[in-house]
Each structure stands twice: as structure tokens, then as C-alpha cells.
Amino acid sequence: MGAVIHSAPLLVPISRPPIRDGALAVRDGLVLAVGHRREILTDHPGAQELRWPGMVVAGLVNAHTHLQFTRLSKVGARVYGSFEEWSNTFDSVYFSSGGADWAASAREGALLALRHGTTAAADVVTDIEAMPVLHQAGLAGISYLEVLGDTDASWAETGRDHLTSTLRELLGTGEAKGGGIVGIAPHAPYTLDTGVLADLAVLARRFGLRQHIHLLESAHEREYTLSGTGPIARLVRDLGFDFEILRAGGSGRGPVDFLDDLGLLGSRCHVAHGVHLDAEERALLRGRGVSVTLCPRSNRTLGLEGPPVAALLEEGSPIAVGTDSLASSPSLDLLEDVRLLHTLARRQGYRGEDLPRRLVEAATAGGARALGLDTGPGRIGALEAGARCDFAVFPLDAVEHDPYRALVQDGPGRCVATVTGGGQAGRVHLANSAPERIHGC
Structure with missing residues (x-):
């Protein structure tokens, strides 16, 4: 197939x-x-040109979402008083959703994400039928198979064998590498027993898979890992989990140190939320090469102030951006979260003029780094030679202005087209604009 040229008044490659x-x-x-x-037309004579309006931007990378929960939007339609209140509401709705078509719900979520300019995602999958949806929809990224609720005893009896057989089926062969398609998501430090968490780190290394975990979303998570007490501990006991950390009266360590001791933290893992990370914990994550995915609108739904984005930026921590699911967020428009992060960073004291650029980079290249898909042929997060051709189109006139600022301030809700795989092997998703076709340029 011959080359195709995509052009626009302004191109934002990110790299x-x-x-x-x-x-x-x-x-x-x-x-x-x-x-x-x-230059591009001169170097590729006779190629078909597709001329897009406004601004073409490297595709957005949603580094934390649960597409299968798209149909649980009623849970995310109000603001809660705490993480624990939201969790109880979510569990009530989820566990009463017998017979739900999670694959169809995930497909709806994938289309919503594409409509807003997202071309790749870290999709956490709780129910196996939703596992293939991300890639069936034309999105790049990783489908993370979620693991939660196992005690050390249940893990030894059935849980470990079930996970390994499922992974072998998903990957094709027993020790096949994931190829950037499948990952493991230990849900959180408080939903799995200590031995299970440690073994999941071992299995991830054995299968060559990346990991993704919720971390410090609740203000009470620290109390749980330190002393096995508090609202999180009560929530876990109410769910019927008999974890070692509860019997032992805690681990004596905060959540980040706890996970680090178990071998879960490293450059092949990224965490979500990090709302309550302190300076030492941020430094540990940074030293381990762990990216933190920030989901401020989801945090707001749960009655939380939001993550320490200014500190993370000033300290040079790798960050990405996620929407979480419609069960805790009003939409899957990633730029809405970017805009809120901009507000939070200014409120927290970040004064650099580079803030819009750094946040747009976090929502593109930062997400690619979090997923480990920022290198090699077919990499994502930037428009450069050898990368997968994923981009979004915004009808913004930023030729005479800062395009990053325009994206942050005016980009949410304005995506008019999303292209995955160059629109050839991939797809073109049009909202309300189509390119001008110029043949034989």
C-alpha cells in the first residue's frame, strides 16, 4: 500500500x-x-493527502480506566463523602449486576474514549469477557487482568492455578510474552493477601507482563497497612476477607513500602491515583521508575482533594493521566482531567509557564511510558518515524498562540476526529468533521 499524507494547519507531535x-x-x-x-509532499510524490482542520495532536493515552463499567454511570453521577462510601455503593451495584453484558459495556466505553481523542488505554478488566474489547475497538494499550479478593489459602487452593491457566490461554503459550497486550492488575494493597501480592509480582516477571495497581486512593489506606485498623480494615472485614495483615495488626509499613517489600514496584509497574503520597513515597516510586497515573475527576467524585500534581512535577516524577471509569467519573474525556490537573497544580503553587505542555505530555507520552509502549516499532504517545500513527483532531486556532494552552483550556469536548493506525490498517472515527481529500499531490 502506498503512503498517505495527513496534514493540518498545526501539527503537535509531542516528541x-x-x-x-x-x-x-x-x-x-x-x-x-x-x-x-x-517537505513531506516533496518527499512522497503522488501520495494521497488528507487535509484536517485545526490541530492534529498525537493520540491521547488514558493510563487508567475500567471500560467495562461504562454502564455503571449511575454510580459516578454524584459526589461521595469518602472513598469508603463510594466503594460500598459501587460494590452494591456491581454485585447485583448478575447477567450484565460487560463486553458490550466495555465497547460503549471504548467508543466514548475514541470520541474524545483517546487512542490507547490501560484498561483494567475484572470480568474476562471484556478482555479483548480494547483491541477489538482499534485502541492500542494493555488490557490488565484484575486480581482481587484472594486470601493466601484460596490462592494456593484455586486462585493461582486459575490465573496462570487464564494467562496461558490469553497469551497463546505457557511462557509467551504479553507483547504489550495483556498485563496483571493486583487491585490494591487491601484487597489481596500479603502472600498473594508477593506471588503476583513473581508471576508477572515469569510471564513477562506489566503490572498496574491502585495505590493511596483512600486517606485510610496508610492506616490499614500500618496497623490493620481503620475504615479500610472495616470495609475489608465486612466483605469477608481474612487477610494476614488484619490478623497480624498491620505490617508496620506504609502502602508504598509495603508493596516495595513484596517486589511489586519497578519500571514494569505503574500505579493509579496516588492522592495521599508523601515526599518519601514519591521519591521511592521515582527511584523505582514507577509512573503515577492521576485521575483527578474520579478523586473529586469520591470527595477527595486530588493528587499532589505540583510536587510530582517539580520533583520530576513520571506521571500519566487517566479518567478511571464512568462509575466514578462524569466522562471519558481525558482532556477534562488534564484541565482539572492544571487548576490543581496552580492551586498547589506550581508557577512554571511550561505547565500546559507538561500536562499534555503526561496525557500522551507520559501514558505511553507508564504502559511501557514508548519505544520500538509501533510505539505510541508521539508522532515520529516508526511510531503507530494515532492522532486526534481539534478545531482549535492555535497557530498564533500556545497550542498546549489551547488544548488544556479549550480542547475538552472539542475532538472532531480520532485516527488509529493511520486510518489504513486502523480506523478513522469521525465526530463532526472529515478531512479534505487531495489526490495525487
Whole structure:
């Protein structure tokens, strides 16, 4: 198949400065070249050109979501007084949803994400039927198989064998590598027994899979791991889990140290939320190469103030952005979370003029880094030679202004088209705009 050229008045590749009258040459879903339109047209004579309006931006990477919970939007439709209140409400609705079509719910979520410019995601999957939906919808990223609720005893009896057989089936062969498609999601420090958490780290290494875990979303998670007490401990006991940390009266360590001791933290793991991370914990995560995915609108739904985004940025911690699911967020529009992070960072004292750029980078290249999909052929998060050609189109006039600021302030709700795989091997998702076709340029 011959090359196709995508051009626009402004191209935002992320890995290099924005390009006025920019263009991409694409073949077989991968970017061949990026540059000024005149140069790209000269280097690829006879290629078909698709001219997009406004601004073309590297596809957004939603680094924490649960697409299968799209139909549980009624849970996320109000603001709660605490994480624990939300959790009880969610559990009541989820456990009464017998017969729910989780695959169909996930497909609806995938289409909503695409509509808002997301082209890749870290999708946490609780029910196996939703596992293939992410890639069936044309999105890149990783489907993380969630593990929760096992005691050490249940894990030894059935849980471990069930997980390993499921992974072998998903991966094709017993020790096959995940290829950036499948991962493991130990749910949280308080929903799995200590031995199970440690063994999941071992299994992730054995299968060559990445891990993703919820961390310090609740203000009471620290009390739970330190002393086995508090609201989280009561919630866990009410669910009927008899974990070692409860019997022992805690581990004597905070959640980050607790997970680190068990071998879960490293460059092949990223965590979600981190609302209550302190300076030492941020430093430990940074030293281990762990990205923190920030989901501020979900935090707000749960009555939380939001993550320490200013400190994370000032300290140089790797961050990404996620929406979480519609069960705790009003939409799957990732730029809405970027805009709220901008507000939070300013409120927390971040004064740098680079804030819009850094947050847009977190929602693109930062997400790719969190998922380990920022290197090699077909990489995501930026528009550059060898990368998968994923982008979103926004009808924003930012040629004379800061395009990053325009995206943060005016981008939410404004995506008019999303292209995955260059629109050739992949797909073109149109909201209310189509490109001008220029043949034989």
C-alpha cells in the first residue's frame, strides 16, 4: 500500500515542537516521516493527502480506566463523602449486576474514549469477557487482568492455578510474552493477601507482563497497612476477607513500602491515583521508575482533594493521566482531567509557564511510558518515524498562540476526529468533521 499524507494547519507531535502547516507520511499504520507539509509532499510524490482542520495532536493515552463499567454511570453521577462510601455503593451495584453484558459495556466505553481523542488505554478488566474489547475497538494499550479478593489459602487452593491457566490461554503459550497486550492488575494493597501480592509480582516477571495497581486512593489506606485498623480494615472485614495483615495488626509499613517489600514496584509497574503520597513515597516510586497515573475527576467524585500534581512535577516524577471509569467519573474525556490537573497544580503553587505542555505530555507520552509502549516499532504517545500513527483532531486556532494552552483550556469536548493506525490498517472515527481529500499531490 502506498503512503498517505495527513496534514493540518498545526501539527503537535509531542516528541518535537509543534509544526505550523505540518504533515505526516504514513504507510501500513506507521509513521514514515514528520515535518513541514511542503517537505513531506516533496518527499512522497503522488501520495494521497488528507487535509484536517485545526490541530492534529498525537493520540491521547488514558493510563487508567475500567471500560467495562461504562454502564455503571449511575454510580459516578454524584459526589461521595469518602472513598469508603463510594466503594460500598459501587460494590452494591456491581454485585447485583448478575447477567450484565460487560463486553458490550466495555465497547460503549471504548467508543466514548475514541470520541474524545483517546487512542490507547490501560484498561483494567475484572470480568474476562471484556478482555479483548480494547483491541477489538482499534485502541492500542494493555488490557490488565484484575486480581482481587484472594486470601493466601484460596490462592494456593484455586486462585493461582486459575490465573496462570487464564494467562496461558490469553497469551497463546505457557511462557509467551504479553507483547504489550495483556498485563496483571493486583487491585490494591487491601484487597489481596500479603502472600498473594508477593506471588503476583513473581508471576508477572515469569510471564513477562506489566503490572498496574491502585495505590493511596483512600486517606485510610496508610492506616490499614500500618496497623490493620481503620475504615479500610472495616470495609475489608465486612466483605469477608481474612487477610494476614488484619490478623497480624498491620505490617508496620506504609502502602508504598509495603508493596516495595513484596517486589511489586519497578519500571514494569505503574500505579493509579496516588492522592495521599508523601515526599518519601514519591521519591521511592521515582527511584523505582514507577509512573503515577492521576485521575483527578474520579478523586473529586469520591470527595477527595486530588493528587499532589505540583510536587510530582517539580520533583520530576513520571506521571500519566487517566479518567478511571464512568462509575466514578462524569466522562471519558481525558482532556477534562488534564484541565482539572492544571487548576490543581496552580492551586498547589506550581508557577512554571511550561505547565500546559507538561500536562499534555503526561496525557500522551507520559501514558505511553507508564504502559511501557514508548519505544520500538509501533510505539505510541508521539508522532515520529516508526511510531503507530494515532492522532486526534481539534478545531482549535492555535497557530498564533500556545497550542498546549489551547488544548488544556479549550480542547475538552472539542475532538472532531480520532485516527488509529493511520486510518489504513486502523480506523478513522469521525465526530463532526472529515478531512479534505487531495489526490495525487
